[in-house]
Amino acid sequence: xxxxxxxxxxxxxxxxxxxxxxxxxTAYNMITITSLPSxxxxxxxxxxxxxxxxxxxxxxxxxVVPYGFLVEQEESKRLCIAANKMxxxxxxxxxxxxxxxxxxxxxxxxRFIWDKFTSIMGVxxxxxxxxxxxxxxxxxxxxxxxxxxxxxxxxxxxxxVTFDLGDDNYKEREVQxxxxxxxTFWRHIGDYDGYIDAGYRYGWLKKFDLSMYTSFQNQMGxxxxxILEGFNSVYATNFIPIEYKELFYCGDNIDPLRGSSKYKLxxxxxxxxxxxxxxxxxxxxxxxxxSAYKGFIPSDGYSLLRTMQxxxxxxxxxxxxxxxxxxxSARIFEAxxxxxxxxxxxxxxxxxEFGDCVLYIDVKKPAEDVVQQIDTxxxxxxxxxxxxxxxxxxxxxxxxxSFQLESLLRDVASTYEELKLLRAQKTDSQPEQxxxx
Numbered sequence: 001x002x003x004x005x006x007x008x009x010x011x012x013x014x015x016x017x018x019x020x021x022x023x024x025x026t027a028y029n030m031i032t033i034t035s036l037p038s039x040x041x042x043x044x045x046x047x048x049x050x051x052x053x054x055x056x057x058x059x060x061x062x063x064v065v066p067y068g069f070l071v072e073q074e075e076s077k078r079l080c081i082a083a084n085k086m087x088x089x090x091x092x093x094x095x096x097x098x099x100x101x102x103x104x105x106x107x108x109x110x111r112f113i114w115d116k117f118t119s120i121m122g123v124x125x126x127x128x129x130x131x132x133x134x135x136x137x138x139x140x141x142x143x144x145x146x147x148x149x150x151x152x153x154x155x156x157x158x159x160x161v162t163f164d165l166g167d168d169n170y171k172e173r174e175v176q177x178x179x180x181x182x183x184t185f186w187r188h189i190g191d192y193d194g195y196i197d198a199g200y201r202y203g204w205l206k207k208f209d210l211s212m213y214t215s216f217q218n219q220m221g222x223x224x225x226x227i228l229e230g231f232n233s234v235y236a237t238n239f240i241p242i243e244y245k246e247l248f249y250c251g252d253n254i255d256p257l258r259g260s261s262k263y264k265l266x267x268x269x270x271x272x273x274x275x276x277x278x279x280x281x282x283x284x285x286x287x288x289x290x291s292a293y294k295g296f297i298p299s300d301g302y303s304l305l306r307t308m309q310x311x312x313x314x315x316x317x318x319x320x321x322x323x324x325x326x327x328x329s330a331r332i333f334e335a336x337x338x339x340x341x342x343x344x345x346x347x348x349x350x351x352x353e354f355g356d357c358v359l360y361i362d363v364k365k366p367a368e369d370v371v372q373q374i375d376t377x378x379x380x381x382x383x384x385x386x387x388x389x390x391x392x393x394x395x396x397x398x399x400x401x402s403f404q405l406e407s408l409l410r411d412v413a414s415t416y417e418e419l420k421l422l423r424a425q426k427t428d429s430q431p432e433q434x435x436x437x
Contacts, residue, residue, distance in 0.1 A: 077301030200229035
């Protein structure tokens, strides 16, 4: 009998150790504890924060991002770099979006590990960079903000299908995408404590009835939730004089406009001029001359900026949705933060916020005309380096003054404090429960 008890406890201890090891290994692959890069390039690039973006209190933050979402993976690194620059600990939790859709058990494991980790580390608030099929963050315990980026807020507010797209097939796909968003991305959107919205100035998210998709009783109850304006941007940088010698372009061509035959022709003709450097997934660029394709840039928060500086001139082409909705991609902030001269299509936001600091092209023109416009700008930049430098400095100042991530984090922290105070007031105002006799 004694021997059996001994074997039982040995087996129990083994399974406990095995379970803990499995959870630790899972957490190790899911959670990244970030620290500032220490290489010479980052030290020269990263600017010291001004006093006005340094809150008196330090915060510990979490960032939630799905695997395979390259823009969001890059943005998570930049957010944590911005936080670390302000002395804030920052933790990135990556998850497999498909797992949330296919397995409730895996979803519970994600939540359990993230919940325990954030509690142990004392995380104050969390930013999720992509709405998920099922909740990942420990909502209700830690204040969580959802970032609604690029044209997502327009789609969310049913704006996309109200525009005349001039293409019935494209419109049909838009409607299908909208239904898919409502079923997957938006089903838990009402669960969050607050939102960071790239379409804030257009009021789309403000007009949207979040209660339609609330499946979880939020701490704020039925109160109006705060919405902040925020973009996929970059931490504050120093202006670095560089040589304006080549044209940088990066993308994956998965949207209908930039993947169209017209845009492929534009980029192919530019590649023939021997000054275009293209980056992105290799299978997206099989159509251009191999001499123009330069490879894939790591998502580490700074390599993209360094690669932009190697060329000196950045080409920005927005998707059809972003052009239509007037919402910028991350590229304008990256190009300005990297101190490059910028050539961009006529995105409404870029024209309003960066004005004459950017050289513009009209992509509504035929492909040959667009190539000529870009080539004319490129030659002017190389022939007028001092004037080109003035444009780059102008765009860089616009970025640092208004769109650096440190300022966004400061605003999120202020909103977090307001929510905390409001909750405390609501708790104090509730009558005390008397025990039943």
